[in-house]
Amino acid sequence: KQFLICPTCPNPIYHDINVVFSRFCSPCDIKELFCTAAGLPRNTTISLVDSTGAMVSIDPTMPNKEELFQNVLTQVAEQFSRAFKINELKTEVTNRLAMLEKRVELEGLKVVEIEKCRSDIKKLREEMASRNNSFLDDNKKLTPRRDVPSYPKYHLSKETIDALRQPVFDVWQWEPNEMLSCLEHMYHDLGLVRDFNINPITLKRWLLCIHDNYRNNPFHNFRHCFCVTQMMYSMIYLCNLQEKFSQVDILILMTAAVCHDLDHPGYNNTYQINARTELAVRYNDISPLENHHCAVAFQIFSQADCNIFSNFDAEAFKQIRQGTITLILATDMARHGEILDSFKQKVDNFDFTNEEHVTCLKMVLIKCCDISNEVRPMEVAEPWVDCLLEEYFMQSDREKAEGLPVAPFMDREKVTKPTAQIGFIKFVLIPMFETVMKLFPQIEDVMVQPLRESRDRYEELKQIDDAMNEVRIWIEAGICTPLKNKTKEDSIVVTDMI
Numbered sequence: 336k337q338f339l340i341c342p343t344c345p346n347p348i349y350h351d352i353n354v355v356f357s358r359f360c361s362p363c364d365i366k367e368l369f370c371t372a373a374g375l376p377r378n379t380t381i382s383l384v385d386s387t388g389a390m391v392s393i394d395p396t397m398p399n400k401e402e403l404f405q406n407v408l409t410q411v412a413e414q415f416s417r418a419f420k421i422n423e424l425k426t427e428v429t430n431r432l433a434m435l436e437k438r439v440e441l442e443g444l445k446v447v448e449i450e451k452c453r454s455d456i457k458k459l460r461e462e463m464a465s466r467n468n469s470f471l472d473d474n475k476k477l478t479p480r481r482d483v484p485s486y487p488k489y490h491l492s493k494e495t496i497d498a499l500r501q502p503v504f505d506v507w508q509w510e511p512n513e514m515l516s517c518l519e520h521m522y523h524d525l526g527l528v529r530d531f532n533i534n535p536i537t538l539k540r541w542l543l544c545i546h547d548n549y550r551n552n553p554f555h556n557f558r559h560c561f562c563v564t565q566m567m568y569s570m571i572y573l574c575n576l577q578e579k580f581s582q583v584d585i586l587i588l589m590t591a592a593v594c595h596d597l598d599h600p601g602y603n604n605t606y607q608i609n610a611r612t613e614l615a616v617r618y619n620d621i622s623p624l625e626n627h628h629c630a631v632a633f634q635i636f637s638q639a640d641c642n643i644f645s646n647f648d649a650e651a652f653k654q655i656r657q658g659t660i661t662l663i664l665a666t667d668m669a670r671h672g673e674i675l676d677s678f679k680q681k682v683d684n685f686d687f688t689n690e691e692h693v694t695c696l697k698m699v700l701i702k703c704c705d706i707s708n709e710v711r712p713m714e715v716a717e718p719w720v721d722c723l724l725e726e727y728f729m730q731s732d733r734e735k736a737e738g739l740p741v742a743p744f745m746d747r748e749k750v751t752k753p754t755a756q757i758g759f760i761k762f763v764l765i766p767m768f769e770t771v772m773k774l775f776p777q778i779e780d781v782m783v784q785p786l787r788e789s790r791d792r793y794e795e796l797k798q799i800d801d802a803m804n805e806v807r808i809w810i811e812a813g814i815c816t817p818l819k820n821k822t823k824e825d826s827i828v829v830t831d832m833i
């Protein structure tokens with residue numbers, strides 16, 4: 336057979352054999368390859384026709400023909416290579432096309448699914464609206480607010496603004512919207528809105544969201560949050576903390592106070608742990624409530640329209656977050672001894688430039704504010720004891736019903752207002768405030784003295800209670816007869832006589 340291969344032919348011969356021609360491939364090898372490809376014996380004579388039409392032998396043993404032959408082979412090789420490249424490209428394009436087709440198919444499915452989800456959500460919304468039950472009330476929690484909060488703005492009078500800086504402030508006479516306005520005022524007044532470029536509308540929304548995320552417990556409610564924050568605000572002025580601390584520290588102190596009991600369920604850590612609640616399981620029995628308060632606080636900050644720190648850079652946010660977490664976790668009374676001991680070790684050589692010292696002081700300050708009701712005037716402080724006992728009794732009743740251990744100080748059979756308060760004031764409050772007094776002597780008159788007075792008053796009340804119990808014992812034993820129209824004073828007289 337004779338093959339005519341024209342090197343300038345625009346339609347090269349393609350073959351399905353995958354051949355790679357090396358630049359160093361010998362003419363003999365090529366010839367052999369041609370023969371194999373064409374199914375011819377290896378010794379077949381192959382002829383080439385050059386551009387002039389002359390027949391050329393390609394016998395490689397003839398030196399004068401070698402150059403031409405090499406040229407032709409190079410061109411053939413190039414044509415083969417181009418052909419293979421086109422094939423490769425074709426395969427690649429086909430594969431990519433198949434992939435794109437698959438994606439279009441999948442995306443199409445997704446669109447169908449999204450449409451279905453949309454219609455499901457719509458149906459669910461309509462169902463909820465038609466039922467009009469309390470489910471909707473729960474739903475308002477943590478939902479973003481895009482509008483300006485509509486709580487009735489309370490305009491603070493000059494007297495209120497002045498009183499707000501004092502621990503004697505009457506925390507009972509304010510509605511929630513008034514307390515919100517007071518908290519808002521504190522952030523402005525301390526220069527926090529100005530110094531940290533806080534959006535004033537975001538501040539309002541955040542505070543409203545904070546209010547919505549405190550439950551209506553007898554004690555651990557939004558008013559308690561307000562009290563703790565107002566006491567912190569008072570202490571900042573009383574102790575001139577703005578001269579000692581950075582504004583970041585002031586922001587941390589205030590924000591931790593506002594957030595410190597968020598979503599408190601009304602049952603303490605002991606209950607959470609003994610009842611193996613979801614919170615105790617989630618936080619491995621380690622300060623479950625305080626961890627939860629903190630987590631809720633930062634869930635609120637994660638909503639852009641409630642994030643008062645949105646203008647902070649990553650580093651500043653990290654600092655605020657760490658500081659706030661440390662302070663909220665410090666409010667677990669199980670850590671009281673540990674934190675106070677650590678502070679006692681530092682207080683005699685206190686160094687405001689030492690970060691560890693400052694952090695420890697901030698922890699003690701939020702602890703002081705958290706349990707500061709007895710610092711307030713008796714008329715303001717006493718109703719809180721009733722609130723606390725109500726919450727305690729609610730817990731102990733539940734513990735009894737569930738067969739869980741009951742703490743004596745929560746048991747309605749064992750505790751009275753004076754017994755509940757005396758130990759707490761003598762062994763927790765006074766020692767802690769007296770330690771802080773070493774650093775800030777000005778708190779003695781305003782904070783420590785009221786605590787001592789409260790202690791004395793409850794001790795007197797306890798003496799009366801004890802005396803009345805004694806009389807009851809005498810009466811029950813038939814030794815003494817009860818007086819008609821008996822009053823507390825009468826009982827004392829009787830006891831004195833006995």
Ligand SMILES: [Zn+2]
Nearest residue numbers: 559595596705
């Ligand atoms: Zn608290």
